[in-house]
Amino acid sequence: MGLTEVERTYLAGQSIGRLATVGPDGVPQIRPVGFRLNADGTIDIGGPENARSQKYRNAQSRPRAAFVVDDMTPDDPGEVSPGWGRGVEIRGDVEVLSVRDIPVAPGFFSHDVIRLHPRRVISWAIDHEQPKGTSRTVARESAE
Template identity: 60%
Template sequence: MASYTEVERAYLIGQSLGRLATVGPKGAPHVRPVGFRLNDDGTIDIGGPNLSASQRWRNVERNPGVSFVVDDMTPDEPGAYKPGWGRGVEIRGRVELLRDHEPPLPLDFFSREVMRIHPERVMGWNLEDPPGGSGS
């Protein structure tokens, strides 16, 4: 399983919304915003209302390979790393479908189903100034 840098882990812990890309029945990408939680073991739990009835659940039943992106804009303030630039983390991996499981966010409308991503590749961008402060 792929691992995260400390900066990637801290960034993901501070976020609660990402975009999950699955492969549809005709091979087309299917992307949806989802709530998530980074677990201590590095897996990502994704939840939502009536999750097992969703297209993304059906897509993963056929093909468990996914891409998951969490991103935003860097702070537009003095001293920030690349102010106003995009930053984020992409996780590519395989999904395990779990039923009767605590959802990642404590929302009453989330069902007790979880899509758990087991990361195979993690790529972060613009999360911190590189050594030497070049900003490149």
């Protein structure tokens, strides 16, 4: 069990999210990032010279992260919550690796990515079937 089709569709329509990692001093670090949702439900998070970034080093040292993609719903009666916020938060384990296909903006982003493996998913105001949102565990916690 991973992301729902509604969550996948929402994420596919977005281009930026915020990645929270934990720095060496134990303080959270949050950065806006580009991303790609992979067919297997993992998310590749990229950036220019990504391997040189603090978020990348944080992910190497402390491989847990949270990722949020959100926006405001159009003020349209057909929306789940017209004029309100909506989004998806994904918490999970991360790994750093180099990929052949750059996830976002080839020529600008590097081949080095942070790959997020979802463990907990929280979504709100994106699904007409569950307008108040959902929260669920989608994979067992890692042994770390």
